[in-house]
Amino acid sequence: MGGAEMGREAARPKVVALGGGHGLHVMLSALVRLPVDITAVVTVADDGGSSGRLRHEMPGIVPPGDLRMALTALADPGEHGALWRTTFQHRFRGDGALAGHPVGNLVLVGLSKVLGDPVAALDAAGALLGARGRVLPMACQPLDIVAKVAGLDEDPSAVRRIRGQVAVASTPGRVRSVTLDPPDAAACPDAVKAVEEADLLTLGPGSWFTSVLPHLMLPDLAGAILGSRAHRLVVLNLAAQMGETEGFSPEQHLDVLSDHAPALRIDSVLADRASVALPQRLATAAARLGARLDLHDIAIPGTARHDPAGLAASLAAVLALGGPAVVAGRSGDES
Template structure:
């Protein structure tokens, strides 16, 4: 078990040396919602080319309302949040980011809708392509990275849930992200519908070219695991030569993972996607009550455990600067390992 150990400047220098002159390492972060937002706020502090791949199964709030009115669009809420996390730092970019995050007040038809959700929905219809809509919005925001949907079709989460009634052996099927996230039962497994949905080609290309792929933090069953439930996405994550980093949550989530230990999160991920190799697991030191047990689990999975202080003191949210400092050495190692493999192929 190790901690971050390097200052930000050392991390950037080490990454640059491993990547080669004029080359920026490539990171793909997968997830959704607030977990991915926190991760992107950290990753933008590193000198790297960033791509966010976002789940498209949200059916609550504004996204749910838009899905019901415009069934063909991908739910825009998590995509909007990822764009906002990567927005540039000029006055113009910050104005656009603030505007896209702004929610209409009142009690009318627009009440509760963020401006950005409507912009993304409208651009997708005008351009006929959700990826083109995201790229156009990214240009407005002067985004420090690209945001892509996991699939260009809206998806539905389907969970098998136990302990919902008096029969402890009964397993019920629950559909929908909101229903799964709020279930009082215990989620056993999740899947996606439609099963034949194609993964976004641009997302697959980004994963294939990445030096580092980051999964988590976030709602485990509804934001993290779905990336391994879509067949095309899962195949890409298994096949990539990138270093695979899993970042654990700071606490269990009521409903989805209530009562789960850190190692149970890894066991669930491994059970859902046994072919997915984990190279490094990053967890907050204060969120791991039994470090030895988590170390044994990561070792069994063939991964390396990094424990670091990556939470805001006294709060259950990640500190972007501390998180970036902990990921920096992992990225440097990923770039170095890929360079070594490349030299090996050149000598073969």
């Protein structure tokens, strides 16, 4: 494979998965099936639901929702880890002050307050769950996504600025570009170091403008990604996302990456075979980024959800780990 060599016998390959939300959860659910060292680098711009409420009530807190989901994907599959995974994901019901909050969000916020450091809080929570990898925030402060969106006015050429992850993800307009606020925020040093030492970097699947692109908008982290010797893999979504990428073809997702990070070069693009209507067009788009296109069966048949086992087999091939035999020997939890 391109980038850093994967044929080392003494050390397990180091994989850094960049993303957020359900897309990152499924990627981590695939990676835990493989003999690799895992680091998840997670977006910190969530401003909806429980995370949004906690951000409002405690300014400066890193939104915990996507971080919690990553931790639970890495939880040890044994009885102890399963108990804590279920507990972290348990969401309070009713009409009280706790209604809608997952337990894990509150634990992460509490640990951050006690330890004074979101990275230390995540490491402590990871130990509690027996996490088979490390979860890091892309920045140690909350960020906001700001998008330029067209199609919200009678004039189709008019562009408005929309602020906030939830607003961008649900806009009825067409997202043209995104930036982060503050634009010069410092990346988490541990996340930068993980990227610099990685053998494989994965971008996607996930919400393209609000979970994937933000990693390329943070100067320190983007610099590490662009300068990395790792194999850089983009995993495409199975379908366009209503609001955020509605109407996008698979190749348009790659064009958006290039528009936001013109210097970015990719080694390979992974897509589900049945989800690509025009493979040659997608292969051409991938080639513009320096990448080869790999079409595999990575969806759960009849759904728009990735199959962790199928995705793991594809990742094993990229890592030259022996493919299905390796995956079968390490059957992690499905998302």
